[in-house]
Amino acid sequence: MVFDPHTPQDGRTGPSDRQPTSLAGAVAEFETAVATLHDAGGGERFDAALRRLGGLLGPAGEQESAAVGPRLASLLPDTPPFQRAHLAMMVGACVERGADPVACADHILAGLREALTGALLLLERWKETGDGGPDDLPDPDGDDPDRDSPGRAHARIEEPGRLDEWHAHRAVIGWWTLSLWQRAAFALYTHAAVRRTARESGVTDVLTGLIDRYSGDRHDLKGLRYLAAALDDEPLLVLHRPTGTGYLLRMDGLTDNFQLHTLLAEVLIGGGHLPGTRPAPEVVTLSRTGRVDGRHRVTATGAFNLVAPDGGWIWNEGMPEDVPVVDGVRTLVLDPQPYERSWAAGRFVEEVPGELRLERVLAPAEAASRLASAAPAQGFGQAVR
Known part of the structure; x- marks a missing residue:
């Protein structure tokens, strides 16, 4: 100001x-x-x-x-x-x-x-x-x-x-x-x-x-x-449907789902837990603490489809608070992308640094139990923004 x-x-x-x-x-x-x-x-x-x-x-x-x-x-x-x-x-x-x-x-x-x-x-x-x-x-x-x-x-x-x-x-x-x-x-x-x-x-x-x-x-x-x-010190349970794995993470200062999407890819793909292409370092920096330089555009690409446990899509244009709380913890399912996505890298609110940390990998039985209660993703025509 x-x-x-x-x-x-x-x-x-x-x-x-x-x-x-x-x-x-x-x-x-x-x-x-x-x-x-x-x-x-x-x-x-x-x-x-x-x-x-x-x-x-x-x-x-x-x-x-x-x-x-x-x-x-x-x-x-x-x-x-x-x-x-x-x-x-x-x-x-x-x-x-x-x-x-x-x-x-x-x-x-x-x-x-x-x-x-x-x-x-x-x-x-x-x-x-x-x-x-x-x-x-x-x-x-x-x-x-x-x-x-x-x-x-x-x-x-x-x-x-x-x-x-x-x-x-x-x-x-x-x-x-x-x-x-x-x-x-x-x-x-x-x-x-x-x-x-x-x-x-x-x-x-x-x-x-x-x-x-x-x-x-x-x-x-x-x-x-x-x-x-923005969610601070907020646990996030993530279930990856294709591999049947699950992860407990913690969010700090996350204000938009483009940011959340990028940091999920960095922590889970970049950390060797999931297959896929790791985000470029500059994309990750802009999602954490970096400032966007208006002279050139840095492009981020999608890695997942973000889905609620009831099958509804969690849109990148939304906020982490859109992820529903299930049994006391916000729970997100990751599915393969139905189509390729890309967007301008950065944070919607640049004044706030953001972070996503992995706390533990769920045991296979726990991940399987959680996934068993998650509904299949809705089709594109059924998704509600």
């Missing part, structure tokens, strides 16, 4: 804007401004303090940025809604520079939930109140939230007695700030500790459920959806 110090203000400066200070001093000043927001002149002081904070955070070093991240996160609930989203972006920038991601997570993920809920509400009411298609939606990036676009949207979706003024306000705020909350949450979810605590608490299930309900191209939530679903 490259932090943009712009905040949704009119750009005017006052005398206090010309007072240079340290980042720590700006945070202390902002804390005071939040506490006195409702006093006489509090709004003007708050706006000036937020502008100064944004201006100083941009060029700040990693150590001082990391130190103030949790302090800024704690101020989110008391910050006005539109400015809150910009403050969340500042917290995300601090996390990228080393701030404790878990200490910053609660209010960021709560803000994302609120923004998603609001955006979905706006979409629902927009369909009910207009004749236009998706292109008729307000542009949350192109329409200035300080001007009258949110006001017009509010007037359109408000329905007294059914959708009261507060819910309409909530919908407008969510729609105009969702992209900022998405970017802040993305910075947090790149950390395994946040993914683990959010998954264990049920927060991730709520957020991914809301994201799955969203449709449209005004907000790009796909990267966050894949990232939030």
Whole structure:
């Protein structure tokens, strides 16, 4: 995340804007401004303090940025809604520079939930109140939230007695700030500790459920959806139908099934357990820690057909969470490919390194027993994406 110090203000400066200070001093000043927001002149002081904070955070070093991240996160609930989203972006920038991601997570993920809920509400009411298609939606990036676009949207979706003024306000705020909350949450979810605590608490299930309900191209939530679903320290039972063998592996930071497919081939074929062609070293590196060089395309090729124990296909375009849990462990069957596959090597979420480790080879009797309960793969025409 490259932090943009712009905040949704009119750009005017006052005398206090010309007072240079340290980042720590700006945070202390902002804390005071939040506490006195409702006093006489509090709004003007708050706006000036937020502008100064944004201006100083941009060029700040990693150590001082990391130190103030949790302090800024704690101020989110008391910050006005539109400015809150910009403050969340500042917290995300601090996390990228080393701030404790878990200490910053609660209010960021709560803000994302609120923004998603609001955006979905706006979409629902927009369909009910207009004749236009998706292109008729307000542009949350192109329409200035300080001007009258949110006001017009509010007037359109408000329905007294059914959708009261507060819910309409909530919908407008969510729609105009969702992209900022998405970017802040993305910075947090790149950390395994946040993914683990959010998954264990049920927060991730709520957020991914809301994201799955969203449709449209005004907000790009796909990267966050894949990232939030990444599996860490997750066992994976793999059964290879042609050889009757089985393997217990463990996944860390895997975000997409193209990545999983490549690493399965590297560990099982490259490790000498299964026949086939080992992936090229560069393909494997890009699936683990490497970054894609946009100047040339590295091609990965398929080695298996990924199949669920009930016979349904597990598509490369999906996520490892698509692999079903059977008897307490995600279980995947490998079949021969029905046709050749190739794709651009890499990880869907490059910010997260991925790994797949072999823990043990199943005894022949155990593998045979597991395979005996697995259904044959469905035909191509029956496969459900």
